Amino acid sequence: MAEDRRNERPARGGGRPSSGGRSGGAPSGRGASGGQGRSSRPVGKDSRPAGKDSRPSRTGERPDRRDDRRDDRKDARGSDRRDNSRGGDRPGRKNDWKRPVDKQESRTEAQARYDGPELPEEITGKELDRSITGQLKGLPEKLAARVARHLAAAGTLIDDDPETAYQHTLAARSRAPRLAVVREATGEAAYAAGHYAEALAELRAAKRMNGATEYLPIMADCHRALGHPEQALKLAKSPSVANFVPEAKAEMTLVEAGARRDMGQLDAALRTLELAPLMSKSRASWVVRLRYAYADTLEAAGRENDALMWFHRTHAIDSDEITDAADRAEALEKKQA
Structure with a gap:
């Protein structure tokens, strides 16, 4: 398999020399959703349009009898649906929900990935080729500088310490997932580190974004x-x-x-x-x-x-x-x- 293919294995980037950022990559297409879900709409008599309670039902029942039956059902359940729709035990409600342990661990891992390995002081980001730094100009200045440093650090480590190089590219991707150059660098570093599924996913994303072959x-x-x-x-x-x-x-x-x-x-x-x-x-x-x-x-x-x-x-x-x-x-x- 892969580990036995020393001289069959293709050079990174189609034979181009390792530079840390290289070119190419793709936006992640990952978006955020701020919707609260269907249950956020209040449920109960208070939410009905004005005037509806004053009309008799088709069966001739008076509105107050319907309200009595609704109260009976509420008591049988032991809680009011309006309470659940406005908070209750739903995830994400402040002070009413505690994040499960496994989710806390995932967040810790995500934060570590975002932080990335420690950046050497001598790595400034200016080591990258102009074609790479040019693709970072759309980012805020400080963010672009941090991404550039992670890409440059990855370039210096990819041959001797590919796993750490990969971690640097993950930190860059966490900050700028929609840049082609970042996704390509992540894919190449993942490949060098032997993370083949991750490399394939990143390079596919890069190819979708810039059409490079x-x-x-x-x-x-x-x-x-x-x-x-x-x-x-x-x-x-x-x-x-x-x-x-x-x-x-x-x-x-x-x-x-x-x-x-x-x-x-x-x-x-x-x-x-x-x-x-x-x-x-x-x-x-x-x-x-x-x-x-x-x-x-x-x-x-x-x-x-x-x-x-x-x-x-x-x-x-x-x-x-x-x-x-x-x-x-x-x-x-x-x-x-």
Whole structure:
């Protein structure tokens, strides 16, 4: 699953460098309701229109007899409906209702999320790219500054401490849930921290708001991690993938091939990778990872000689040693000796 996909996992933001805020995101669409509900309307004879009590009923009963029967029913219930409609034990009524313990705990958690981790003094928010800070200008000045600091802090931590980075983005989202840049940052941090369901939800929101498609490889990989490879394949076949830059296409290819492997379709995974530019002369990390994934799939399919060759080809361009291709090749050579 996700934890075993070191070199199949797409880079955050479609291969863009981590910056803490990055771009994109979406408003939450969450609203507040101030209505008191249907029971807030007074119930009883006092609420009837003037003059109605003076008219006899269709059965000929006098109004005072109806009132007597209403009083009898009230006594049988032991309380007046008017009291309940005006307060009583309804939630939210001041001094008449105590918040349940579980709700108190939820509020505490929500407050902690809103506060977020402590912000280092050296983080000012000016570390963010102008394209990101520009999206914060619609907020009040102090609020924009606080959100920017949380996004910047997340950017500095996302590689070394992704969980804390995620908590920073949650604090930013609590303050500005309707900004695209905030929702994207939250999704990317959640993905880095391994919170795949949360990452998928945030990136879906971002995509709805700004129409960006660069999140698709990460979203597809989230589906894989959640045990839904067929959903990953659907995203991999999205028409917009054809317009991706080579790096982003490679990211989606890695996820698509991984999804095929998840489904036990090794031959299909190999065909997917063979359509990618495996022989590119570039030494970019995405080429290294494509070659590594191909070699790894060849070995899984029992084609050890081919796998050995491709592990060597991977190592030849992996100057930054982002893979363990050299060790894998050595292990295969010992096995064949």
